[in-house]
Amino acid sequence: MSTQTTTAQQVRWWSGGKSPFNLEYGKLMMWYFLISDALTFGGFLISYGTVRFSQNYWPDPNVVFNAFPGAGHANLPLAFVSVMTFILILSSVTMVFAVHAGHNHDKKGVIKWLFWTIIGGFAFLACQAWEWTHLITGEHLVLADGKLDMIGQTMSANPWGELVTDKAALANALNATPHDMLVKIVHSHNHTQSIQELAAMTDQQLKGMVNVAEMHIREKGPVGFGNFFYEITGFHGFHVFTGVMANIVMLVMTQKNVFEKRGHYLMIEKAGLYWHFVDLVWVFVFLCFYLI
C-alpha cells in the first residue's frame, strides 16, 4: 500500500478500506432517517398545500393566531408563535454547544448545554399546549345553518370563514337563534350580568342586547384548515417530545459516565442531528401555517 505518498486530493474514497462518506455508521443512518422523516413531513405539508390550493377561500393566519397568554382579547397577530420560534432556535443553539462540548470530552459542558436544550424543548411544548387549548376552547361567533352559533377550532369545524356582511341574513339568523345560545352570546360579550340573570330574560330582551352588525360574525371555515393544523403541528409536537426524551436519555448517560468510559460522545451528535431536524421542520410549519 502506497497510501503514505498519496495526498489528500488523490484519496480514492470508493476503492475500499475507508468510509466513502468519511462518516461513522450511526451518524450516516441518522441522516438517512432524517431524509425519510423529511419526506413524511413533506407529504403532510404538500397535501395541506394541495387542499389549500383547491379552495376558493382560506383563513388568514393573522386572524386565527392573534392571541397571547395573559393578554386577554388583545389583537396580537403572530406574537406568540414568534416566541415559540425563538425558543426552538435558541434550544438548537444550546444543542450545538452540547455537541461541541462532547467533541472536547467536556462532561460538565455537555450536561450544562443539554440541560438548557431540554428546558427549551419543554418550554416549546408548553407553548403548544397553551395554543391548542386556546384554539379549541376559544369560541367565536359563526353564522351556520341560518342560526348564530359559537364554536372553537376543532378537527370537524372552525370559525375562520369569510366575514358575513349581509345584514338581512344576520338579522334573520339572530331571530332563529335558540334561547341558550342567545344567553351564551350575550354573556361572552357582556360580563356584567351572570348566566342565571341572562337565562331568566326573554328572547326579545336578549336579542335587544346583541348588535350583530358590530360583532364580526364569520361563516364556518374550510374543514381542512383545522384538520391539517392539528395533524401537522401535532406530529411536529410529537417529534419535539421524542427529541426531549432522547436528550434526557443522553443527559442521564452522560451523568453516569457512559460516554466517558466509551471514550467518545458521538451519541450526543446523533441526538443533536435529530434535534436540529425538529427545528428545521418548524421552519416549514411556521412558514406554511403562520406566515403565508
Place this chain on the structure above:
Amino acid sequence: MQHPAFEEVTFHPDHSDEVSFKKKIIKTTVILSIITLIELGLGLLIHALHLPDNLGRLLIKGVIIILSLAKVFYIVSVFMHLGDEKRNMIMTIVVPSMLFIWFMVAFMADGVSFKNLRNKYNNDYKVGGMPAKAQPSQNTAPITPGGRN
C-alpha cells in the same frame, strides 16, 4: 486526526479554535433571528396593508419562502455540520431532497386543478369555497367532489 471509534474514518472537527467556533455559532444565531424578524414583518405587512390576492401579495409571500429556505440552509450547513462533511456525503443528502421540487409543483398544480374543476362543474361550490347551505344530506352522502375538506 484519528476518529475516536472507527479507524476507517478521519475525524475533522473544523472548529479546533474555540473563539472562532463560538463566533461562527453566534453569527449564525443572529442571522437566523434577523431573518425570522424580517419574515414576521412581511407577514404582518400583508395583514396591515389589507392587500388583495394579487401579484404584490404573491411577491411578498415568495420573498418569505426564499428567506425560509435561507434559514434551512444555515441550520443544515452550520448547526447540523453538513457543510463540513465530504462532498460525497453532502450530495447523498441534497440530491434526494431535490425530489421535493417535483413533489411540490405537481401537487400544487393538482390543487389548482381541483379548484377549477369544482368551480366549473359543482354548483354546490359557491364563491366562498364552502359547500352550499341547506344541504344537510351532504354530510352523510358518499364522497362528492367538494363535499369534504
